[in-house]
Every structure is written in C-alpha cells, then in structure tokens.
Amino acid sequence: MLVVTGLSHHTAPVDVRERAAFQEGELEEANRRLAGHASETMILSTCNRVEIYLTLPDPAGAAERGRRAVEKLLAEVRLLDAVVVGPHLYTHTGEDAVRHLFRVASSLDSMVVGEPQILGQVKDAFQHATRAGTIRNTLGRVLQRAFAAAKRVRTETEVARSSSSVASAAVELARHIFGDLTGKEVLVIGAGKMGDLAARHLVSAGAGPLLVTNRTFERAQSLAGRIGGKAHPWESLPQLLTVADIVLCSTGAPEPVVKREMVQRAMKARRGRWLCFIDIAVPRDVEAQVGDVENVYLYDVDALSSMVDDHLAERRREAEIAERIIAEEVQRFLVAERSLGVVPTIRALREQFSSVARAEVARTLGKLEGASQHDRRVIEALAEAIVNKLLHAPLTALKREGESDGLVSATRTLFAIEEPPASGTILPPLPPPGEGRGEGPLETGSGSGSGSGSSLGGTLEAGRAK
Amino acid sequence: MPPAFPLTLALYAVSCTLYLAHSSTGERATQRLADVARIALAAAFVSHAVDIGYLCVQGTHPFVDVREVLSFLAWLTIGAYLATTFRYPLPLVGALLVPVTIVLDVAARLGPARGGPAHASTLLGTMHIGLATAGVAIFAVAAVDAAVYLVAEGQLKRRRFGPLFKKGPPLEKLDQLNRRCILLGFPLFTVAMITGTIWVMRLQGGGAHRLLTPQYAMSTLAWVLFAGLLVARVAVGLRGRRAALVTLAGFGAALGVVAIYYLRGPAGV
Numbered sequence: 018m019l020v021v022t023g024l025s026h027h028t029a030p031v032d033v034r035e036r037a038a039f040q041e042g043e044l045e046e047a048n049r050r051l052a053g054h055a056s057e058t059m060i061l062s063t064c065n066r067v068e069i070y071l072t073l074p075d076p077a078g079a080a081e082r083g084r085r086a087v088e089k090l091l092a093e094v095r096l097l098d099a100v101v102v103g104p105h106l107y108t109h110t111g112e113d114a115v116r117h118l119f120r121v122a123s124s125l126d127s128m129v130v131g132e133p134q135i136l137g138q139v140k141d142a143f144q145h146a147t148r149a150g151t152i153r154n155t156l157g158r159v160l161q162r163a164f165a166a167a168k169r170v171r172t173e174t175e176v177a178r179s180s181s182s183v184a185s186a187a188v189e190l191a192r193h194i195f196g197d198l199t200g201k202e203v204l205v206i207g208a209g210k211m212g213d214l215a216a217r218h219l220v221s222a223g224a225g226p227l228l229v230t231n232r233t234f235e236r237a238q239s240l241a242g243r244i245g246g247k248a249h250p251w252e253s254l255p256q257l258l259t260v261a262d263i264v265l266c267s268t269g270a271p272e273p274v275v276k277r278e279m280v281q282r283a284m285k286a287r288r289g290r291w292l293c294f295i296d297i298a299v300p301r302d303v304e305a306q307v308g309d310v311e312n313v314y315l316y317d318v319d320a321l322s323s324m325v326d327d328h329l330a331e332r333r334r335e336a337e338i339a340e341r342i343i344a345e346e347v348q349r350f351l352v353a354e355r356s357l358g359v360v361p362t363i364r365a366l367r368e369q370f371s372s373v374a375r376a377e378v379a380r381t382l383g384k385l386e387g388a389s390q391h392d393r394r395v396i397e398a399l400a401e402a403i404v405n406k407l408l409h410a411p412l413t414a415l416k417r418e419g420e421s422d423g424l425v426s427a428t429r430t431l432f433a434i435e436e437p438p439a440s441g442t443i444l445p446p447l448p449p450p451g452e453g454r455g456e457g458p459l460e461t462g463s464g465s466g467s468g469s470g471s472s473l474g475g476t477l478e479a480g481r482a483k
Numbered sequence: 484m485p486p487a488f489p490l491t492l493a494l495y496a497v498s499c500t501l502y503l504a505h506s507s508t509g510e511r512a513t514q515r516l517a518d519v520a521r522i523a524l525a526a527a528f529v530s531h532a533v534d535i536g537y538l539c540v541q542g543t544h545p546f547v548d549v550r551e552v553l554s555f556l557a558w559l560t561i562g563a564y565l566a567t568t569f570r571y572p573l574p575l576v577g578a579l580l581v582p583v584t585i586v587l588d589v590a591a592r593l594g595p596a597r598g599g600p601a602h603a604s605t606l607l608g609t610m611h612i613g614l615a616t617a618g619v620a621i622f623a624v625a626a627v628d629a630a631v632y633l634v635a636e637g638q639l640k641r642r643r644f645g646p647l648f649k650k651g652p653p654l655e656k657l658d659q660l661n662r663r664c665i666l667l668g669f670p671l672f673t674v675a676m677i678t679g680t681i682w683v684m685r686l687q688g689g690g691a692h693r694l695l696t697p698q699y700a701m702s703t704l705a706w707v708l709f710a711g712l713l714v715a716r717v718a719v720g721l722r723g724r725r726a727a728l729v730t731l732a733g734f735g736a737a738l739g740v741v742a743i744y745y746l747r748g749p750a751g752v
Contacts, residue, residue, distance in 0.1 A: 288720025
C-alpha cells in the first residue's frame with residue numbers, strides 16, 4: 018500500500034524544513050536505507066517540503082510503520098530527533114496518498130500555487146530513486162499518472178500563468194515593457210530585503226547586469242556581493258538612471274529620493290529609451306509625478322499588490338478547475354489499480370474450476386476403459402468448454418466492476434477462495450463485506466494541508482492528532 | 484467577380500473570428516487559436532492571390548482600376564503582416580488588421596466601377612501605383628501596430644491590468660516593428676511619389692499647378708510625416724507614444740489619398 022509521510026510549509030516552520038531537507042548527494046543512499054522497511058521508496062526534498070513515499074506489502078498499520086521508518090531515517094541521516102520533527106509530520110495512505118502526490122506534482126500544494134519548479138523536482142526525486150533501485154512497478158505507475166495529471170493541470174488551466182508575489186509581478190510588468198529581459202540593466206536603490214528578493218527574481222528572468230546603490234556604500238557592496246551586482250556610490254544615482262532599464266527602489270528614506278527633474282534629465286540622455294520604476298518602499302522612494310514622464314512607467318507597492326490580488330483571485334478560480342482535474346485523474350487511476358487487484362481472484366477462480374473439471378474428467382475416463390485417445394481429448398475439451406462458459410459471465414463482471422461494491426470479496430467468500438497474495442497495488446485490500454474500511458485509531462485524522470478528503474486509506478497528521 | 488472571392492472572404496472571416504476570439508478569451512488554448520488564425524489567414528492570402536491572378540489573365544490587372552488597387556492593397560497588407568509574424572508574432576495586430584482588409588476587399592469587389600486612370604498601364608504608371616500601394620500596405624501594418632502600442636501603453640501607464648493587458652505585446656517589440664515597417668515602407672513611398680510626380684507632369688503637359696490637387700497634398704503630407712518620423716527617430720531618439728501618433732497621422736493621410744481616388748475616381752490623376 019502507498020504511504021507518504023513528510024513535512025511541508027503547511028506544517029513545519031522554515032528552520033525545521035531546513036534541517037530536514039536532504040542534500041542531493043544524500044538522496045540515493047537515503048533511499049537505500051529505507052529499502053529495508055518498504056518495497057519501494059522515493060524521497061522528495063525541496064525547500065518547502067520533505068516527503069517520503071513508500072509502498073508497504075502489508076497494509077496493516079502501514080501509516081504507523083511508514084512514519085516510524087521516516088522518523089528513523091531523519092534521525093540517522095539528518096540528525097533530527099523524533100521529538101523535534103514528530104509534531105510536524107503528516108501521513109497519508111492509499112487513495113489519500115495518491116491524491117496528495119497528484120496535487121503536489123501539479124503545484125496545487127505549493128506555497129506559491131502554480132509555481133512551475135515542483136514538477137521538475139518530483140521528476141528529479143523519481144530519477145534519484147530509480148538510480149538507487151528503490152522504485153519498481155507500483156510507485157512507478159502512480160508517479161507516471163501524477164506527471165500526466167500535472168501536465169493536464171498545466172495545459173488545461175491558467176493556474177501557473179500569473180504572478181502571485183510582488184517580486185514576480187515586477188518581473189511581469191517589466192516583461193510587458195521590454196519583452197525579453199535579457200541584457201536589461203537593473204538598478205537596485207537601497208539594500209533592503211525586498212529589493213534583494215525582487216532583484217533575484219529579475220535576474221532569474223534573465224535581466225542583468227545589476228547595479229546597486231545605497232546611502233551607506235558598504236551595504237550596497239554587501240548586497241551587490243550577495244546578488245552578483247556592482248556597487249556604486251549614492252552620488253552617482255543620476256548617472257545610473259541614464260543606463261538602467263529597470264529601477265528597483267526599496268530604501269527606508271522618509272522622502273522620495275528619485276525626483277521628476279532627475280528623471281527628465283535622465284530621459285534626455287537616454288534618448289527616450291523606456292524606463293521602468295518598481296517602487297516597493299513605504300514611504301515611496303519615487304515621486305508620483307515621475308510616472309507622467311513620457312516612456313517612464315512607475316509602479317508602487319499598491320499597484321503591484323493590486324496586480325497580485327487580481328492574479329490570486331484568478332488563481333483561486335483556476336485552482337478549483339485544477340482540483341476537479343485531479344479528482345478525475347485520481348479516480349481514473351484508482352479504477353485501473355482496482356482492476357489490477359482483481360487479477361489474483363480471477364486466476365484463483367479459474368484455477369479452482371479447472372482443477373474440479375480435471376478431477377472429474379480423470380474420474381470419468383477411469384470408468385471408460387475402451388476409450389480411445391481421440392475420445393479422451395474430446396471429453397477433456399468438453400470439460401474445458403463447460404468451465405469457460407460457466408465462468409464467462411462472472412469473470413466479465415469481475416473485470417468490469419473491479420473491487421467496487423465488494424464483488425471480489427463476495428466471490429472469494431462464495432467460492433471459498435483463500436486470501437490472494439499481495440497484488441502490489443497502492444490500495445489497501447477491501448475488508449470482508451459488512452466491515453468498515455478504517456485502518457485503526459491512528460489513521461482517523463481529519464486531513465492535512467493538502468486538503469484531501471478521505472475515503473479509502475486514511476490520513477494521519479501527528480500535530481493535529483495530538 | 485473572381486471565382487475564389489467567396490472562399491477568400493470566408494477564409495478572411497474565419498481568421499478574423501479566431502484572432503478576435505484569441506484577443507478576448509483567457510490564456511487557455513489561445514496560442515492554438517492564434518496559430519489556426521494565422522493558417523487561415525495564409526490560406527486567405529493564397530486564395531486572394533488566385534483571385535488577382537485570375538483577373539490578370541482576364542485582362543484586369545491590379546492597377547487598371549481603383550477597385551483593383553484596393554483589393555491589391557488588402558492583399559499586400561495581409562502579405563506584409565504575415566511576413567512580420569515570423570519575427571513578431573503579434574495576434575492582437577492581426578485582430579485589428581484583418582477586419583480592415585476585409586472592408587477593403589469587400590469595398591473593392593462590391594463597390595461601383597470607377598474606370599481606370601489614363602495610361603495606368605504605362606511603365607511609369609504601373610511603377611507609381613504598385614510602389615505606392617506596397618508602401619501604404621506596409622504603413623497599414625505600422626499603423627495598426629501603433630494603435631496596439633497606444634492601447635497597451637495606456638494600460639501600463641494607467642495600471643489597468645485587465646484581460647487586454649495580458650494580451651498586450653511588449654512595448655519595445657511593438658515600437659521595433661513600427662520602426663522597421665516605416666524604414667521599409669518609406670523608400671517605396673518616396674519612389675512612388677517621385678514616379679507619380681513625373682507621371683502627372685507628363686500626362687498633363689507639365690506645370691507645377693497641376694500638382695495642386697487634394698490627393699497630391701495628402702500624399703505630400705503623408706511623406707513629410709513619415710520622413711519627419713524617421714529623422715526624429717535617428718536624430719533625437721523619438722520612440723514610443725509620439726512615434727505611434729505620428730505613424731497614425733501619416734497613415735491617415737496616405738489612406739486619405741486612396742479614399743479620394745475611390746470616391747472621386749481617377750479623374751485628374
């Protein structure tokens with residue numbers, strides 16, 4: 018049965034996530050360490066989540082066993098005590114685990130919903146586990162379907178197509194002015210954290226080189242060192258405005274530091290080249306009248322926030338569509354898995370009927386002393402045909418219905434078929450008719466940050482269970 | 484009426500509808516819409532070429548009649564736009580340009596016959612009309628591009644981040660396309676002005692007063708505006724909103740010349 022145990026930005030603060038995160042070089046060895054506890058393993062480790070996916074042959078107490086294996090691994094490899102990490106861990110099993118993986122791969126569980134990196138990170142995790150030899154059919158199947166679901170969400174919804182932070186809104190606005198940001202010079206005025214973040218976003222979008230200026234030159238140097246820019250003295254600000262294309266302002270100055278006259282002079286020297294100001298300082302660093310200068314575009318924190326708010330509302334609408342896609346994909350996957358779960362019962366039923374037929378044919382042939390070889394083959398064929406005809410309707414029904422409505426259990430009971438061997442599906446086996454589907458007292462949690470509803474399997478979130 | 488005209492019109496209409504749908508819907512599947520619109524437009528361009536070819540075989544070449552010039556202008560405009568889409572895939576420009584060409588083509592086919600200008604089939608006449616039409620076609624792309632620029636720029640300035648904002652191409656790219664169109668169209672238009680002046684002088688027996696016609700005045704105004712725009716771009720780095728406004732004014736003047744010919748006929752070329 019599939020089990021996922023981990024912690025994420027929903028349940029753990031950043032210091033715990035940092036300590037739990039695996040280095041890339043540790044992943045294969047960590048997967049191998051887990052292999053003793055599970056049939057298959059995969060570790061997904063990003064800055065916002067550490068999750069470990071396991072398939073366990075025995076569904077009994079799977080959640081608790083999976084959780085203990087993960088706590089042990091984190092203690093051994095990351096030196097994280099179970100007391101520290103335990104309250105932040107969540108566990109999903111069976112259908113919930115499938116849904117969780119599909120949502121994670123589709124970026125619906127991400128801190129920034131729709132961010133594109135997570136799918137690549139899940140694929141990397143899959144590669145690491147494959148190289149470690151800890152992934153086989155079952156986990157492989159569910160991961161392939163997760164990738165397909167993520168692709169559907171990406172192509173059929175707009176969930177990944179709008180800015181959801183002030184920094185990414187700044188990038189989007191700059192793109193509306195300049196298109197490709199490659200080679201566009203970015204001037205960072207002030208050495209604040211927000212300016213640092215927005216500059217990093219612009220650089221990751223291809224902008225650069227970076228120029229940094231600050232009243233305290235040492236702080237400008239420090240920021241320039243961190244983000245790969247060049248520090249300039251504060252007095253050179255008017256000259257810097259003649260070369261920069263995008264200006265990020267985040268000083269703590271009580272008065273505007275960029276005035277209309279300064280920008281007008283700069284625009285003459287720039288021969289009218291477009292200039293974009295992203296002013297994320299409060300109070301504002303750029304005079305409002307600067308926005309009236311031709312070919313100058315000024316966005317303060319209110320403008321950026323309204324853009325982000327619009328986009329967030331849009332993302333919420335798109336996320337609802339994405340959730341429906343995930344629900345469809347999960348159901349499609351479960352139907353396929355359940356049909357796999359029927360195979361052992363079908364085999365056993367056919368074998369039981371065939372063995373009865375063979376025994377009866379042998380007894381009959383024993384009584385027919387003068388029967389020729391041809392007669393014997395005819396009687397054997399007759400018996401086989403009767404078995405096939407008798408089984409045709411029930412086998413068709415079993416294949417069609419899968420494990421739904423307890424047909425497999427009823428068949429096993431009716432024909433006294435023993436418990437089939439573990440089929441390697443991600444779902445727990447169905448209980449005998451009339452019994453509930455819960456797995457035990459530990460698995461009755463109400464759900465995690467993933468927002469998944471529970472039906473088969475269950476959810477355990479230690480922090481909430483307490 | 485050429486036999487492929489209904490098909491041409493239908494293909495233009497399909498392309499126009501798809502471009503407009505692309506511009507008014509959300510992001511989902513819109514790239515595919517734009518791609519299909521472009522394919523439909525290319526098919527319309529080919530069908531339109533078949534129309535023009537058919538009429539040529541029948542003895543009605545594109546410069547024999549103001550109606551044919553209009554149809555040829557529509558065809559060249561679409562050709563110019565399709566050529567730009569390889570480097571500047573701007574569906575919003577297509578959404579505005581295709582309806583204009585539909586109007587031009589319908590006006591050409593359904594409008595009253597005006598008769599051909601005298602000696603239009605001379606080398607000078609053919610050169611003048613051909614180059615002027617090609618120049619105006621390229622200016623038409625520049626003008627629609629300028630209109631899109633003004634809308635996109637206005638939204639960026641006013642911080643309106645609506646659906647059209649998302650579809651708006653980058654300002655720098657729009658301005659670049661405008662500059663390139665003017666750079667290409669202006670020499671054609673200039674040679675057309677020179678050949679036209681010589682042609683008129685020869686036809687009407689000389690005399691500068693022969694050039695004092697509304698169409699010549701409009702042509703000169705268009706030429707001056709585009710020349711001024713080019714000089715200002717190089718000399719003082721004029722770009723953006725002002726360049727877009729001058730482009731629209733220049734195209735308006737050039738279109739005025741076509742309108743005068745269409746409404747008054749070729750009398751007094």
